[in-house]
Amino acid sequence: MTHTLAQAQELDRQDPLSALREKFWIPLQKDGTPYVYLCGNSLGLQPKITAQYLQQELEDWKNLGVEGHFHAKNPWMPYHEFLTAYMAKIVGAKPSEVVVMNTLSVNIHLLMVSFYRPSKERFKIIMEADAFPSDRYAIESQIKFHGYDPKDALVELKARPGEVTLREEDIHTTIRQTGDALALVLLGGVNYYTGQAFDLKAITQEAHQVGSIAGFDLAHMAGNIDVALHDSGADFAAWCTYKYLNSGPGSVAGAFVHERHHQNHDLPRFAGWWGHDKATRFNMRHDFKAIESAEGWQLSNPPILSLAAIRASLSIFAEVGMETLRDRAWRLTQYLRELLAQIPDGRIHVITPSERHRCGAQLSIQIPNGNKKIFEQITADGVIADWREPDVIRVAPAPLYNSYEDCYRFYEILRNAL
Numbered sequence: 001m002t003h004t005l006a007q008a009q010e011l012d013r014q015d016p017l018s019a020l021r022e023k024f025w026i027p028l029q030k031d032g033t034p035y036v037y038l039c040g041n042s043l044g045l046q047p048k049i050t051a052q053y054l055q056q057e058l059e060d061w062k063n064l065g066v067e068g069h070f071h072a073k074n075p076w077m078p079y080h081e082f083l084t085a086y087m088a089k090i091v092g093a094k095p096s097e098v099v100v101m102n103t104l105s106v107n108i109h110l111l112m113v114s115f116y117r118p119s120k121e122r123f124k125i126i127m128e129a130d131a132f133p134s135d136r137y138a139i140e141s142q143i144k145f146h147g148y149d150p151k152d153a154l155v156e157l158k159a160r161p162g163e164v165t166l167r168e169e170d171i172h173t174t175i176r177q178t179g180d181a182l183a184l185v186l187l188g189g190v191n192y193y194t195g196q197a198f199d200l201k202a203i204t205q206e207a208h209q210v211g212s213i214a215g216f217d218l219a220h221m222a223g224n225i226d227v228a229l230h231d232s233g234a235d236f237a238a239w240c241t242y243k244y245l246n247s248g249p250g251s252v253a254g255a256f257v258h259e260r261h262h263q264n265h266d267l268p269r270f271a272g273w274w275g276h277d278k279a280t281r282f283n284m285r286h287d288f289k290a291i292e293s294a295e296g297w298q299l300s301n302p303p304i305l306s307l308a309a310i311r312a313s314l315s316i317f318a319e320v321g322m323e324t325l326r327d328r329a330w331r332l333t334q335y336l337r338e339l340l341a342q343i344p345d346g347r348i349h350v351i352t353p354s355e356r357h358r359c360g361a362q363l364s365i366q367i368p369n370g371n372k373k374i375f376e377q378i379t380a381d382g383v384i385a386d387w388r389e390p391d392v393i394r395v396a397p398a399p400l401y402n403s404y405e406d407c408y409r410f411y412e413i414l415r416n417a418l
């Protein structure tokens, strides 16, 4: 079947969820036409209601000063709690297991303080060889902090020769082989480069079998794939909110700690007053008493303006629901895949796995000879996507604001550039 622009527009007309796009600001080109924005996996677009949520807090700060902690329309003292139930739903966790705090790399460090406790016998960490750089820096520096050498302690998961994505069976074999020496498995839920999604539950079970902890970085999963974090049994997880969760650049991140750890006061942690028991937080006592939930990992009173932007965005997710969104993302992504398959053989190669349980909204497109000029050309022609060395263009049709027409326009622009 040949695809046309008219067909893409018809698909948009037939889908009631197309109306969601109206809730977002789509960046415009100089001539007033919208960019083909396929970069929501890097920075999600701004919901139109975000300004109102921010304005409310600016008003309350203007009119109430410090009293806003208790008397703002949405009091700042418990403000992070307003986000918890929504966020818990997005990652499939119990509300007590989720907290919105800090930023992603910070949360990875804080959670590793509690959950990477190496000993002479058990000190190794399994990670993806091509993990996001920040995760690698965090992991290596934690290993060194504990007096070990990443050369001995780091076990990297690599694709087989001639392959680009990891085979799940290889992950499991590596876990079993590392065995008693394995302290922690820390993987991305969806690999940022290939777009490959992992089975959190299967990996966690394998890790627990050998007595290891399992943690996940959900930066590319949260708001993209309907996860079931609690049921996966994962010990901890962290994710940023500015990618699929549309909360604005550098906004505050999410963290998950499985409930089985909430009452364990023997876990080491870097503490701060916001993690202290709420009833006595302001008694300014000397003894730290951790809140027995994910909130116990908080350090500081959070930046309310950022939380307000997250709240605005989460209200849209709550309205639509992750399953519905996931469904639409799958349809859009499949449509884009079909379009890309029409580009004659060998010109491009989509490296993202095609099974529904192994990918989300992102497609990673390998460009022959790593010819970056192709990327520069599509950028000049109105596509916002990103280039990842050595040879990949990443595109993500985000189900909240991207359309079939976006997919079609991208395909046409890419085909012309090639």
Ligand SMILES: *Cc1c(COP(=O)(O)O)cnc(C)c1O
Residues within 6 Å of the ligand: 103, 104, 105, 106, 132, 134, 135, 188, 192, 217, 219, 220, 240
């Ligand atoms: C986006 C991303 C980060 C970014 O970390 P920040 O602390 O938010 O700057 C880290 N890890 C992964 C896997 C990411 O995708």
